[in-house]
Amino acid sequence: MVSLRRARGRVPAAVAPDALDAARRARELRALADGEAVDVLVVGGGIVGTWAALDAATRGLSVALVERGDVAQGTSRWSSKLAHGGLRYLAHGDVGVAWESARERAILMDVSAPHLIRPLPFVIPLGGQVGRAAGAKLEVGLRLGDALRAAAGTSRRRLPPARRVSAEEAQRLVPGLSDRQLRGALLHWDAQIEDDARLVLAVARTAAAHGARILTYAEASALRADGATVRDRHGGGAAGEAFDLRARHVINATGVWAGELSGGAVRLRPSKGSHLLLRAAALGEPRAAVNAPLPDDGSRFVFAVPRPDGLVMVGITDEPFDGPLPDVPAVDAEEEAFLLRSIGRVLERAPTADDVVGRFAGLRPLLGGDDGGANGAATADLSRRHAVVEHDGVLTVVGGKLTTARRMAQDALDHLAPQRACVTDRIRLAGTDRPGGDLAAQLRFGVTHELALTVEDLLDRRTRLGLVPERRAAELGAAREALAASAS
Numbered sequence: 499m500v501s502l503r504r505a506r507g508r509v510p511a512a513v514a515p516d517a518l519d520a521a522r523r524a525r526e527l528r529a530l531a532d533g534e535a536v537d538v539l540v541v542g543g544g545i546v547g548t549w550a551a552l553d554a555a556t557r558g559l560s561v562a563l564v565e566r567g568d569v570a571q572g573t574s575r576w577s578s579k580l581a582h583g584g585l586r587y588l589a590h591g592d593v594g595v596a597w598e599s600a601r602e603r604a605i606l607m608d609v610s611a612p613h614l615i616r617p618l619p620f621v622i623p624l625g626g627q628v629g630r631a632a633g634a635k636l637e638v639g640l641r642l643g644d645a646l647r648a649a650a651g652t653s654r655r656r657l658p659p660a661r662r663v664s665a666e667e668a669q670r671l672v673p674g675l676s677d678r679q680l681r682g683a684l685l686h687w688d689a690q691i692e693d694d695a696r697l698v699l700a701v702a703r704t705a706a707a708h709g710a711r712i713l714t715y716a717e718a719s720a721l722r723a724d725g726a727t728v729r730d731r732h733g734g735g736a737a738g739e740a741f742d743l744r745a746r747h748v749i750n751a752t753g754v755w756a757g758e759l760s761g762g763a764v765r766l767r768p769s770k771g772s773h774l775l776l777r778a779a780a781l782g783e784p785r786a787a788v789n790a791p792l793p794d795d796g797s798r799f800v801f802a803v804p805r806p807d808g809l810v811m812v813g814i815t816d817e818p819f820d821g822p823l824p825d826v827p828a829v830d831a832e833e834e835a836f837l838l839r840s841i842g843r844v845l846e847r848a849p850t851a852d853d854v855v856g857r858f859a860g861l862r863p864l865l866g867g868d869d870g871g872a873n874g875a876a877t878a879d880l881s882r883r884h885a886v887v888e889h890d891g892v893l894t895v896v897g898g899k900l901t902t903a904r905r906m907a908q909d910a911l912d913h914l915a916p917q918r919a920c921v922t923d924r925i926r927l928a929g930t931d932r933p934g935g936d937l938a939a940q941l942r943f944g945v946t947h948e949l950a951l952t953v954e955d956l957l958d959r960r961t962r963l964g965l966v967p968e969r970r971a972a973e974l975g976a977a978r979e980a981l982a983a984s985a986s
């Protein structure tokens with residue numbers, strides 16, 4: 499158990515192994531079911547909940563995190579996998595949010611997760627879609643982004659400054675780019691996360707190393723000031739039982755589901771983003787990402803991003819979404835056609851449905867309402883487009899994005915434990931010990947160190963084979979074997 503000594507600026511040493519497996523989960527769940535209380539209960543195992551668990555544990559608090567599915571079961575695995583510097587926010591004049599994004603990107607790249615983040619060049623073609631005035635406006639935005647990058651401490655060697663490039667240079671970076679009306683391009687740099695679910699897992703394992711109990715397949719209901727009802731949804735341990743988990747503080751970090759669990763205290767207006775995965779050859783094996791501006795909105799882009807797995811992700815975010823929340827959102831045929839058509843406008847050969855090998859969509863937990871969704875309750879900071887809202891003794895932390903989740907967690911814990919200093923901006927995350935290359939070794943490691951309890955955990959979150967149904971089907975047997983080997 500973590501000592502309750504005040505963590506004053508010094509990064510506390512890890513106190514427990516960061517290896518997470520079924521036996522540790524069952525043991526820790528049993529102790530809580532038997533009545534052990536914790537300082538902080540975090541509900542939700544996405545990027546926000548895991549950072550909250552890590553923040554609380556490194557402030558010297560005892561922590562349990564309960565997640566109704568697997569780590570990164572929700573939105574955090576359906577992102578565009580970019581650690582944004584906040585260009586979109588600059589376009590809307592939201593300098594505060596852009597600054598926070600640039601700072602958090604710097605922390606992620608240089609301190610928390612250099613092993614999971616790499617610089618990525620982006621090309622904005624200047625052609626038919628973008629007239630000279632619009633091009634100049636985009637360039638001003640990119641220069642402002644550079645100023646924020648420098649002020650945040652990210653060196654120009656790490657993320658080079660934006661510049662204009664010739665049509666030929668743009669085509670060298672993106673060979674599939676059409677030269678129809680191409681005057682040149684703007685080249686700028688941002689950061690790409692190797693995989694979002696892997697980032698969440700790295701935060702979870704680091705929290706575990708600092709003593710946090712990471713309890714997957716444990717669903718919370720009836721959140722209250724002194725705990726919640728928790729039900730084990732997995733076989734083994736206290737399977738199926740519901741018990742009262744006692745805690746001195748409760749944090750609701752359930753993303754798009756936070757409104758439901760807050761009993762209406764927080765109003766959310768989810769927005770949808772959709773992505774297609776294409777064979778890189780369909781876009782001429784690009785070495786840079788492409789931002790294709792939408793004809794009717796100079797500040798919105800359809801993007802094509804080359805991925806570490808050899809595929810290219812074509813996507814758009816922030817489409818309004820209404821209706822009941824699905825567990826796994828889907829890309830519909832209309833969205834697929836729109837994405838292919840939009841990226842096709844800047845390419846020599848427009849990709850077709852035959853080039854698509856996978857699809858995924860996600861729902862962003864945006865704050866809604868005139869008061870930012872806080873329903874008049876006290877908020878730590880709505881200007882950052884995330885909120886920390888206290889209602890009936892429960893703290894809900896919601897909004898923001900993958901890039902700024904560390905800061906969201908800090909705001910939540912500053913609210914609960916202001917006398918203890920936050921140190922998460924100085925912590926290197928776990929994950930460098932994962933075996934490279936060999937899939938069988940990675941699957942085994944998933945079971946022994948990364949809390950994979952099911953075939954889905956292995957295929958859809960420890961590896962991302964599940965993003966391409968064909969690859970998933972081919973490795974189903976290997977995933978079953980890895981689980982069976984650990985059981986024997």
Ligand SMILES: Cc1cc2nc3c(=O)[nH]c(=O)nc-3n(C[C@H](O)[C@H](O)[C@H](O)COP(=O)(O)OP(=O)(O)OC[C@H]3O[C@@H](n4cnc5c(N)ncnc54)[C@H](O)[C@@H]3O)c2cc1C
Binds near residue numbers: 544755814861
């Ligand atoms: C399409 C798309 C693209 C995006 N791209 C980017 C990007 O490139 N960069 C970026 O910085 N941000 C991006 N974002 C934003 C970012 O992904 C989200 O802001 C972030 O992942 C939300 O994290 P979260 O922890 O709040 O929610 P989630 O990841 O959804 O986590 C909430 C968790 O709570 C669990 N839960 C729900 N109810 C219960 C319960 N009763 N008991 C226990 N657990 C429960 C869920 O299973 C879930 O795992 C994108 C978002 C979308 C939708």
